[in-house]
Amino acid sequence: MRYSQLLLPTLKENPAEAEVVSHRLLLRAGFIRKLTSGVYSYLPLGLAAIRKVEQIVREEMNRAGAQELLLPVVQPADLWKESGRWEKYGPELLRFKDRHNRESCLGPTHEEVITDLVRMNVHSYRSLPLNLYQIQTKFRDEIRPRFGLMRGREFIMKDGYSFDIDEDGANVTYRKMYDAYHRIFSRCGLSFRAVEADTGTIGGSFSHEFMVLAETGEDTLAICKSDDDKCGYAANLEKAAGAAPRPAEPEVEMLPLEKVETPGKRKVVAVTAFLDISPKQLVKTMVYLADGKPVAVLVRGDHEVQEVKLKNMLGAVEVELADDKQIFDATGVPSGYLGPVGIRILVVADREIAVMRNFVVGGGEKNYHLLNANLGRDFEVDRIGDLREVTAGDRCPHCSGELEFTKGIEVGHIFKLGTAYSEALNATCLDGKGREKHFVMGCYGIGVSRTVAAAIEQNHDKDGIIFPLPIAPFKVVVLNLSPDDNEITSAAEQVYHGLREQGIEVLLDDRDERPGIKFKDVDLIGIPYRVTVGKGFAKDGTVEVRERRHGLTETLPLADAAAFLVERIDRAMATPNG
Numbered sequence: 001m002r003y004s005q006l007l008l009p010t011l012k013e014n015p016a017e018a019e020v021v022s023h024r025l026l027l028r029a030g031f032i033r034k035l036t037s038g039v040y041s042y043l044p045l046g047l048a049a050i051r052k053v054e055q056i057v058r059e060e061m062n063r064a065g066a067q068e069l070l071l072p073v074v075q076p077a078d079l080w081k082e083s084g085r086w087e088k089y090g091p092e093l094l095r096f097k098d099r100h101n102r103e104s105c106l107g108p109t110h111e112e113v114i115t116d117l118v119r120m121n122v123h124s125y126r127s128l129p130l131n132l133y134q135i136q137t138k139f140r141d142e143i144r145p146r147f148g149l150m151r152g153r154e155f156i157m158k159d160g161y162s163f164d165i166d167e168d169g170a171n172v173t174y175r176k177m178y179d180a181y182h183r184i185f186s187r188c189g190l191s192f193r194a195v196e197a198d199t200g201t202i203g204g205s206f207s208h209e210f211m212v213l214a215e216t217g218e219d220t221l222a223i224c225k226s227d228d229d230k231c232g233y234a235a236n237l238e239k240a241a242g243a244a245p246r247p248a249e250p251e252v253e254m255l256p257l258e259k260v261e262t263p264g265k266r267k268v269v270a271v272t273a274f275l276d277i278s279p280k281q282l283v284k285t286m287v288y289l290a291d292g293k294p295v296a297v298l299v300r301g302d303h304e305v306q307e308v309k310l311k312n313m314l315g316a317v318e319v320e321l322a323d324d325k326q327i328f329d330a331t332g333v334p335s336g337y338l339g340p341v342g343i344r345i346l347v348v349a350d351r352e353i354a355v356m357r358n359f360v361v362g363g364g365e366k367n368y369h370l371l372n373a374n375l376g377r378d379f380e381v382d383r384i385g386d387l388r389e390v391t392a393g394d395r396c397p398h399c400s401g402e403l404e405f406t407k408g409i410e411v412g413h414i415f416k417l418g419t420a421y422s423e424a425l426n427a428t429c430l431d432g433k434g435r436e437k438h439f440v441m442g443c444y445g446i447g448v449s450r451t452v453a454a455a456i457e458q459n460h461d462k463d464g465i466i467f468p469l470p471i472a473p474f475k476v477v478v479l480n481l482s483p484d485d486n487e488i489t490s491a492a493e494q495v496y497h498g499l500r501e502q503g504i505e506v507l508l509d510d511r512d513e514r515p516g517i518k519f520k521d522v523d524l525i526g527i528p529y530r531v532t533v534g535k536g537f538a539k540d541g542t543v544e545v546r547e548r549r550h551g552l553t554e555t556l557p558l559a560d561a562a563a564f565l566v567e568r569i570d571r572a573m574a575t576p577n578g
């Protein structure tokens with residue numbers, strides 16, 4: 001490809017709308033352009049990078065025995081009503097009516113459609129296991145689309161769905177997908193971790209997220225620091241659980257409940273300072289609205305409520321912290337003084353509360369707290385469980401090693417769904433003994449366009465993108481520094497054609513631009529290898545080969561350049577992230 005003919009509108013300035021690195025660089029490098037909120041056009045180089053990821057995904061899915069198909073984008077509401085998700089999915093599902101007034105939606109995911117397809121066409125265990133996938137544009141009406149391809153409304157996704165006759169079969173399929181995902185992200189040249197994850201609105205029994213590690217990641221991961229490689233515990237903060245709290249010492253006697261005046265002290269910091277106690281000796285009573293209904297949540301003073309865990313415990317679609325007025329309306333107590341003793345709304349508690357003795361709680365009236373409160377004697381709770389976020393100092397639930405925290409970007413998610421969808425849609429087939437069984441399903445997603453953005457978040461410097469070789473739109477760029485000089489131009493053409501003949505994807509920068517502009521542009525677009533044909537060639541017939549990531553350069557005779565690069569690229573592709 002010749003740069004002079006390519007639609008590659010690079011920008012000198014950082015676009016004001018871009019808040020994160022990948023968004024800024026994708027815009028500046030001329031890879032994407034915004035059409036409307038959360039919706040982007042992929043320009044030739046952006047699409048080329050996306051196609052690279054797609055190809056790796058396709059090869060590894062096929063290798064794992066999955067089959068590619070393509071399902072419709074427009075889906076009828078009836079199927080979603082059958083699964084119960086028409087109501088449950090919330091406003092991210094873009095719903096509309098067609099000219100015949102039939103309710104429809106734009107597919108954010110395809111469990112319903114694929115389950116319907118399989119129930120109509122697969123009737124015997126002999127056709128199983130069946131693993132089907134597609135690579136397709138999806139639409140989710142995000143409330144606040146941002147960060148370019150990281151959180152758009154329209155995006156390219158690989159979604160796959162598996163059907164097995166029983167749990168054992170489904171577990172084998174899940175494991176195959178887990179391994180395939182490892183190969184996919186390794187082959188993309190990315191540094192990543194597979195972590196235990198929350199199963200979210202899709203539901204299901206267990207799941208893993210594949211996270212590209214990047215300081216700018218939106219997700220926090222808790223990872224076991226334990227040296228022995230046996231553990232390897234890693235979990236999304238939404239799901240991460242510390243080791244279970246130790247049971248209370250039986251000899252700690254329960255002291256009499258005592259009411260104390262705490263004038264104007266509402267916050268944990270103020271109350272504990274005033275009473276001269278540690279936040280670990282206090283239990284906060286937070287009020288949330290779970291799908292609109294108030295619920296009191298008890299956690300230790302130094303802990304924070306993990307809202308996803310709370311949502312799961314309550315089976316709620318949405319939880320949000322109540323404001324002062326909502327707290328007063330629900331409990332009759334001003335915010336800051338609410339406690340579990342005598343409270344009349346639903347109360348749930350973090351499991352830590354069960355092992356605490358003689359703690360401080362809100363007094364249930366303005367300017368008062370209670371000392372020496374104890375669960376079971378002074379108040380009861382409706383439910384108890386793991387509700388808090390793990391923090392530094394928490395221990396690994398598997399090996400009691402120390403947990404550490406790192407940031408990641410979710411690029412893949414695999415779920416074992418079980419029979420949730422096959423039961424809802426009554427999708428069955430006959431097993432070996434002629435009995436009717438619901439399919440045991442799994443689903444497996446990869447954000448393809450998001451993977452490109454995550455790769456950039458992980459791989460960039462002040463000058464621009466540094467593409468991992470396997471997903472770079474071009475592997476080499478040849479810079480002709482003097483397009484008006486015939487000898488230099490013919491030398492650049494020679495390298496360009498030499499590489500093309502060897503099957504290397506190469507861009508020839510033949511533009512009539514100053515060298516400074518060319519160097520800046522090719523650094524920005526992040527092509528892994530650059531060959532510069534300029535003054536050196538005029539002097540002694542050499543060209544310079546420079547590697548984008550580390551800036552290492554080699555000066556070679558023109559005739560050797562193509563062979564040198566082919567060898568380098570072959571070697572690097574064999575161990576993309578080695």
Ligand SMILES: [Zn+2]
Pocket residue numbers: 224225226231232233396397398399400401
């Ligand atoms: Zn561990």
